[in-house]
Amino acid sequence: MTTAKIPILEVQKLTKYFGGLAAVKDVSFEVRAGQIFGFIGPNGAGKTTLFSMIAGAVRPSAGKIRSRGVEITGVSPFRLVKAGIARTHQIVRPFREMTVLENVQVAAHFGRKPVRSPSAAKERAMQVLVSVGLDALADNPASILSVGNQKRLEIARALATTPDLLLCDEICGGLTHSETAAMLQLLRRIRDGGMTVMYVEHDVKAITAVCDRILVLNYGRKLAEGTPDHIQNDPAVIEAYLGTKAAGRS
Amino acid sequence: MTLIDFTNLLVSALLLAGIYAVMSVGMTVIYGVMKIVNLAHAGFMMLGAYFALELFQRFRIDPIIAALLAFPVLFFLGAAVHWVLLRRLPRSDEPTLPSLLLMFGLWLVLQNLGYLIWGNTDRSIFTPRTLSVVSTVRLAVFIAAVGCLLLLEVILHYTWFGRSVRALIQNRYAALLTGVYEDRTAGIAFGLGIGFAGLAGGLLGSLYSFDPDFGRPFLIRAFVIIVLGGLESISGVAIGALVLALVETFSILFVPAGYQLAISFGLLALALIVLPGGLASLLAKVRRVA
Amino acid sequence: MSATSATLPARRMAGWAMTALPWILLAILAILPLLVPSPNFTRLLFMTFLWTTTSIAWNLLGGFAGQVSFGFAVFYGAGAYTTALLMNAGVNPLFAFLAAGLTAALVSLIVGLPAFRLRGPYFAIATIGISEAVRVVMTNLSFTGGASGYRILEHRPFRQLEHYYTALLLAAIAFAISWKIAHSKFGLGLKAIRQDEDAAADLGVNPYTYKLAAHALAAALTGMAGGVFARYAAFIHPGGVFGFHTSVHILLMPVIGGIGTVWGPVLGGFVFGIVEEEIVASFPEIHLLLYGLLLIVIILFEPGGILGGLRKLVRRFRDHR
Numbered sequence: 090m091t092t093a094k095i096p097i098l099e100v101q102k103l104t105k106y107f108g109g110l111a112a113v114k115d116v117s118f119e120v121r122a123g124q125i126f127g128f129i130g131p132n133g134a135g136k137t138t139l140f141s142m143i144a145g146a147v148r149p150s151a152g153k154i155r156s157r158g159v160e161i162t163g164v165s166p167f168r169l170v171k172a173g174i175a176r177t178h179q180i181v182r183p184f185r186e187m188t189v190l191e192n193v194q195v196a197a198h199f200g201r202k203p204v205r206s207p208s209a210a211k212e213r214a215m216q217v218l219v220s221v222g223l224d225a226l227a228d229n230p231a232s233i234l235s236v237g238n239q240k241r242l243e244i245a246r247a248l249a250t251t252p253d254l255l256l257c258d259e260i261c262g263g264l265t266h267s268e269t270a271a272m273l274q275l276l277r278r279i280r281d282g283g284m285t286v287m288y289v290e291h292d293v294k295a296i297t298a299v300c301d302r303i304l305v306l307n308y309g310r311k312l313a314e315g316t317p318d319h320i321q322n323d324p325a326v327i328e329a330y331l332g333t334k335a336a337g338r339s
Numbered sequence: 340m341t342l343i344d345f346t347n348l349l350v351s352a353l354l355l356a357g358i359y360a361v362m363s364v365g366m367t368v369i370y371g372v373m374k375i376v377n378l379a380h381a382g383f384m385m386l387g388a389y390f391a392l393e394l395f396q397r398f399r400i401d402p403i404i405a406a407l408l409a410f411p412v413l414f415f416l417g418a419a420v421h422w423v424l425l426r427r428l429p430r431s432d433e434p435t436l437p438s439l440l441l442m443f444g445l446w447l448v449l450q451n452l453g454y455l456i457w458g459n460t461d462r463s464i465f466t467p468r469t470l471s472v473v474s475t476v477r478l479a480v481f482i483a484a485v486g487c488l489l490l491l492e493v494i495l496h497y498t499w500f501g502r503s504v505r506a507l508i509q510n511r512y513a514a515l516l517t518g519v520y521e522d523r524t525a526g527i528a529f530g531l532g533i534g535f536a537g538l539a540g541g542l543l544g545s546l547y548s549f550d551p552d553f554g555r556p557f558l559i560r561a562f563v564i565i566v567l568g569g570l571e572s573i574s575g576v577a578i579g580a581l582v583l584a585l586v587e588t589f590s591i592l593f594v595p596a597g598y599q600l601a602i603s604f605g606l607l608a609l610a611l612i613v614l615p616g617g618l619a620s621l622l623a624k625v626r627r628v629a
Numbered sequence: 630m631s632a633t634s635a636t637l638p639a640r641r642m643a644g645w646a647m648t649a650l651p652w653i654l655l656a657i658l659a660i661l662p663l664l665v666p667s668p669n670f671t672r673l674l675f676m677t678f679l680w681t682t683t684s685i686a687w688n689l690l691g692g693f694a695g696q697v698s699f700g701f702a703v704f705y706g707a708g709a710y711t712t713a714l715l716m717n718a719g720v721n722p723l724f725a726f727l728a729a730g731l732t733a734a735l736v737s738l739i740v741g742l743p744a745f746r747l748r749g750p751y752f753a754i755a756t757i758g759i760s761e762a763v764r765v766v767m768t769n770l771s772f773t774g775g776a777s778g779y780r781i782l783e784h785r786p787f788r789q790l791e792h793y794y795t796a797l798l799l800a801a802i803a804f805a806i807s808w809k810i811a812h813s814k815f816g817l818g819l820k821a822i823r824q825d826e827d828a829a830a831d832l833g834v835n836p837y838t839y840k841l842a843a844h845a846l847a848a849a850l851t852g853m854a855g856g857v858f859a860r861y862a863a864f865i866h867p868g869g870v871f872g873f874h875t876s877v878h879i880l881l882m883p884v885i886g887g888i889g890t891v892w893g894p895v896l897g898g899f900v901f902g903i904v905e906e907e908i909v910a911s912f913p914e915i916h917l918l919l920y921g922l923l924l925i926v927i928i929l930f931e932p933g934g935i936l937g938g939l940r941k942l943v944r945r946f947r948d949h950r
Contacts, residue, residue: 144831170833182828184821195821198814199833205814250833376750378699378757427929434750439697440884441928447877447921455915555873559761562754570749598769604762611743611751 095158097122097254097285098143103152105138112138114309115152120302122253125276125286127296129320130306131329137179137258139306140289144176144256145169156254173201175252177243179259183231190214190227192242193249200250217249221275237268244275255279257288261295273299297321305329348588354477356577356584357484358542362557363564363576364488365535371508371571372528375425376434378442380561381554382449383413383533387540388549389457395464402464403479406541410487410534417533420445421526430521432511453551463548480542487538488577491531495573504528508571556600563607582606651808655801662793671793673906675861678796679854680905681898684882685803686850691880692889693816694843695823700740700756701851701879703763704733706871708852709859710773713781716860722783726795726856733852734845741844745837748826752840760876767867778866781859792861799857803850804895811891819843823889851879874917878905881920884927887936896935 098120105113113135120126128136141147143154145166154162156172164172175196184192193214197204204210218224221241226234234242240260247255257276261269269292276299280286290296296303297317305312305326313323320326362384369377387409394405424445428438466476495501503524506514515521540554564583568575583606590602662671683701690696708729715725744755768776810816821829822836830836859865869875878901886897905916931938 146827166827166830167833167835170831176831178828178831182825184824184828186824187820191817195817195829195834196832198817201833203814203833207813207817210814246832370750376753424925424929433748434753436691436695436697436888437928437932439750439753440880440924443699443880444921444924444928447917447924451915451918451921455918555761559758562758566751566754595769598765600765601762604758607755607758608739608743611747611755 096120096155097157098126098287099153099155099158100143101153101155103139103142103154104150105135105142105147106150111309113142113149113306116304116306116309116311117152118304118311118314120254120285120287122285123280123283124301125280125288125299127288127290127300127303128306129290129293129296129303130312133308134306135309136289136306138309140256140258140287143287144174144258167199170199170250170252171201173251173253174256175200175247175250175254176256177240177247177258177260179262181236181239181243183234183239183242185230185232187231188228189223189231189234189242190218192231193217193245196246196249200252202251214245214249217245220278221245221248236263237265237272240264240272241275244279248279252284254285254287257286259290260288261290261292269295348591351477352584352588353581354481355588356581357481357488358539358546359560359564359580359584360488360577361484361535361542362539363561363568363580364491364573365532365539366561367565367568367571367573367576368491368504368528368535369532370434370565372504373425373525374432374434375428375438375442377532377536378439378558379445379449380532380536381558382446382453383417383536384540384543384554384557385453385549385551386416386449387413387537388544388553389453389462389551390537391541391544392462392464395466402466402541402545403483406538406545407483407487409537409541413537414530414534416530416537418526418530420533421529425525425529426522450551450554457551459550459552461548461550464545466545476545480546483542484539487535491535492573500524500527559600559607560603563603563610566607566610651801651804655797658797659794662790668789671789673903675789675793675796676906677899677902678793678800679858680878680882680902681895682796682800682803682854683851683879684886684894684898684901685800685807686847686854687879688883688888688890688894689807689810689819689850690840690843690847692883692894693810693819693823694840695889696745696840696844697753697880698756698844698847699753699876699880700760701847702871702873702875703736703740703756703760704848704851705855705858705875705879706763706767706865706867707733707736708855709865709870710767710779711852712856712859713779713865714773716781716783722860725860726799726853729856730849730853733848733855736852737844737848738841741841745840745844760871760873764867764871764873767871774866776867778864778869781863781865783860783863792857795857796854799850799853800898804891806846806850807894808891815839815842820889877917877920881924883934884924885934887934888932890936893934893936900935 096119100119101117102115103113103117104111104115116139128139130136138147142149145164148163152162153160156174159172161169161172161174184195190211194207194210197210197213204213215224215227218227221244223238223241223245226238231242244257244260261272264272273295276286276288288296288300297320300317302315303317303320304314305320307329312329313320313326315323366377366380369375387406390409390412391402391405394400394408395402400408424441428441429435495504503514503519506517506519507521507524543549543557560583564576564579567579567582583603586606587599587602590599594602658674661674683705687698687701690698711729711732712722712725715728716722720728740755740759744752767773773779810819818829818834818839821832821834822839826836855870859870882897882901883894884897885900886895887893927934933940
């Protein structure tokens with residue numbers, strides 16, 4: 090397959106200044122289809138800024154982002170959805186006055202393969218809810234869901250836009266151990282279903298458990314990139330981030 | 340146009356800018372702290388004008404002094420309005436539909452109370468100064484306006500309340516974390532904004548004739564100014580006021596007087612299209628390039 | 630479980646009643662002027678239909694999409710003047726009404742194109758700005774008679790029922806559009822924008838074009854109502870159709886009835902139409918004062934309007950049983 094050679098996401102020398110301060114500086118990487126690709130980095134390393142630029146929420150100061158060879162730098166979020174890129178929010182943003190099903194129905198209506206008829210959109214939304222395990226709560230108002238379920242709803246909405254690339258922003262933040270494990274299992278299932286996942290998380294353990302490839306950021310710059318094993322043994326990463334204890338454990 | 344004409348227009352634009360700034364600064368403070376567009380601003384300006392008129396007619400108090408007295412009175416009125424009405428609105432980082440409708444309702448109430456109390460005839464404040472050759476009224480109004488703006492600057496930069504206000508404007512969440520008491524700060528800020536509306540109304544009342552619908556054209560101007568100024572910036576208000584005053588004053592040369600409001604609106608539309616962040620963002624951009 | 634299955638037939642019946650209700654209402658209103666042949670009563674209903682049309686229109690933008698406009702008089706007036714000018718040029722009234730809708734929709738773009746590009750209060754501010762600016766221009770414009778107004782000379786005899794059915798048809802169309810939107814993809818997109826514009830965009834909704842479309846549609850309906858009014862009144866002036874109070878009335882009705890719902894604006898339109906035309910018109914000095922107070926009271930105590938209050942009552946009644 091020739092298309093597999095073109096990366097689903099290609100980031101080149103991406104840079105963002107806030108005032109005079111570089112939050113992200115000259116970061117380049119590629120994401121291959123079918124992977125779970127993660128970012129880690131200490132607080133303030135620029136993860137969120139990098140994520141927001143890729144998701145179209147923040148315009149880069151310099152650099153390029155391409156998806157399957159098509160430039161998507163600075164493209165607005167709703168166009169990214171049509172190009173097959175969907176995101177979740179770290180702080181969940183459900184439509185509070187809608188039911189869980191209606192929330193996902195919006196995504197089915199307006200996603201990459203838009204559905205016109207409400208009944209067809211409902212049907213697709215229901216399928217997605219089943220796949221993330223929220224079908225029993227479909228008719229409840231979105232505002233009464235637990236944190237864990239609101240995070241699932243974020244994923245369900247993104248999935249219902251039928252993306253190729255799913256951008257997940259700290260979907261395990263604030264979850265319990267078992268909820269985190271279930272969420273990571275869901276991510277693997279999504280990848281095994283043929284989707285690519287880009288995943289930002291504060292929790293290093295979660296990232297290393299689930300990701301095929303990891304990018305480490307420090308002070309807005311790329312520090313290292315590679316498989317979880319490779320990252321965990323990289324002396325620069327250990328020095329900057331994981332600390333000696335983590336090195337001893339691995 | 341001779342140099343003298345030009346200088347005259349320039350001076351009157353400057354004098355106008357002072358009062359425009361007073362009129363708009365209250366709106367900016369209220370928007371910055373509470374994210375509420377004070378649609379009732381015009382109503383409070385009208386109250387300020389009638390307050391000055393009543394003091395002048397009943398007690399022979401100088402209209403400029405009366406306008407300055409309108410400030411504390413409307414301050415307490417504003418704080419009371421905040422206590423009774425605005426406190427009950429859900430908080431938001433964006434102007435909400437209920438807040439817009441509530442302030443609009445308040446404007447209707449104020450304006451029509453004005454009609455009930457004072458009727459719909461035009462009123463004006465005449466003093467010996469009004470007819471003097473050199474427009475001393477304008478100068479006095481300007482001095483009062485600029486004095487109050489400087490006072491506001493001092494308050495905002497050197498008092499606990501001022502720091503709370505600036506903190507809330509910059510980042511509400513962080514301000515709350517550091518112990519800013521939002522309800523009280525918002526109440527004072529709203530009072531302050533309304534106080535400035537009253538002052539502006541009183542000052543404008545000694546320049547122009549007015550009726551209970553008096554503030555409406557000025558409301559549009561205040562919108563133009565705060566949009567030009569970037570909504571939340573107090574120095575932006577000064578620049579916006581100057582720009583609007585210059586445009587209005589010099590447009591007299593080209594456009595019939597009846598269309599002044601249309602010019603204001605044109606400026607508003609222009610600001611929306613080319614300067615979404617207000618003039619301040621333009622300056623910032625120029626600085627970054629330089 | 631058994632409780633829900635017991636209420637299921639009742640709920641289905643309620644659903645059926647809600648589908649039938651508009652048709653029953655339409656039938657009653659269609660024969661009402663024949664049963665009560667009073668010109669005053671017919672006029673009252675005629676005006677109520679026009680108000681209801683504008684109420685439904687405002688709700689498309691303000692209720693569904695959450696964008697508050699204080700300037701619907703611009704569309705009402707633009708429609709009225711378009712109709713007046715065209716009819717005096719000999720154009721058939723029906724085409725004049727359609728042109729009125731089109732003109733109003735075009736005018737809506739003048740405000741919407743710049744203002745919707747920005748977040749925050751810009752749109753609401755711009756609507757106040759343009760309505761003032763337009764009224765000032767129309768007051769000074771000589772070829773429409775300026776402030777003294779403009780007269781329509783229609784050579785056909787005046788038949789009140791013709792006007793009545795035109796207004797009823799327009800209101801019915803407005804209702805059908807509103808109902809259709811509430812149950813469609815478009816409506817769901819608008820509701821998503823109202824609740825969280827960024828989240829909506831992240832799911833593929835284009836907030837800009839959606840808001841523009843809702844604004845244009847609302848403007849077109851309002852403009853046509855203005856046109857139908859102009860033909861009936863045969864005389865229009867800027868202080869009336871472009872007047873500030875016209876904008877106030879149009880936004881007040883959906884707020885009274887229940888913002889963001891299908892039936893709320895209809896309810897609000899009828900209540901307002903009857904109150905305004907019959908009672909309040911006798912106290913012109915205080916009617917805006919009353920409306921201002923009403924607005925404050927509704928926003929603070931019953932943001933759902935009459936419909937929201939009724940729903941609460943029904944729920945309380947059901948729970949007590």
